[in-house]
Amino acid sequence: xxxxxxxxxxxxPKHKEIFETLLETDRFRLERIISTGQATPAGEWYDxxxxxxxxxxxxxxxxxxxxxxxxxxxxLGDYVIIPAHCRHRVEWTDPHHETVWLALHY
Numbered sequence: 393x394x395x396x397x398x399x400x401x402x403x404x405p406k407h408k409e410i411f412e413t414l415l416e417t418d419r420f421r422l423e424r425i426i427s428t429g430q431a432t433p434a435g436e437w438y439d440x441x442x443x444x445x446x447x448x449x450x451x452x453x454x455x456x457x458x459x460x461x462x463x464x465x466x467x468l469g470d471y472v473i474i475p476a477h478c479r480h481r482v483e484w485t486d487p488h489h490e491t492v493w494l495a496l497h498y
Contacts, residue, residue: 397451399492401426420498427453429487437479442497447471451491454483 400484401410410426432438437458454463455472465473474480484489486492 398424398494399490399495400403401490420496423495423497425493425495427451427482427485427491427493429485431484431486432481434468437476437481439479441476442475444474445471445496446474446492447498449492449494451489453488453493456481456483466485 396414398444401480402447407428409428409430412424413421414424414428415422450468452465452467454465456463463483464472
């Protein structure tokens with residue numbers, strides 16, 4: 393049994409976004425994401441097959457949903473439920489502080 397920490401990066405380069413599966417079954421996947429200024433590439437959209445609950449544990453980010461003009465700003469403690477096939481993108485993440493996300497795909 394190992395104790396882990398949601399805010400420890402493990403020595404990965406600061407310029408690289410980190411995706412880590414924390415727990416997975418055939419019904420869901422819990423993922424930690426650490427962003428340091430990354431965004432979805434221009435013209436690309438996420439279009440997931442599963443529902444997603446996303447919470448922001450640190451930092452800040454802007455989520456843009458297809459059909460909306462302005463990104464929704466997420467900050468410490470905010471969460472959102474994104475239905476399957478709701479196209480969205482990350483417009484920006486805080487370039488000065490790590491943005492730590494928890495994402496539950498179900």
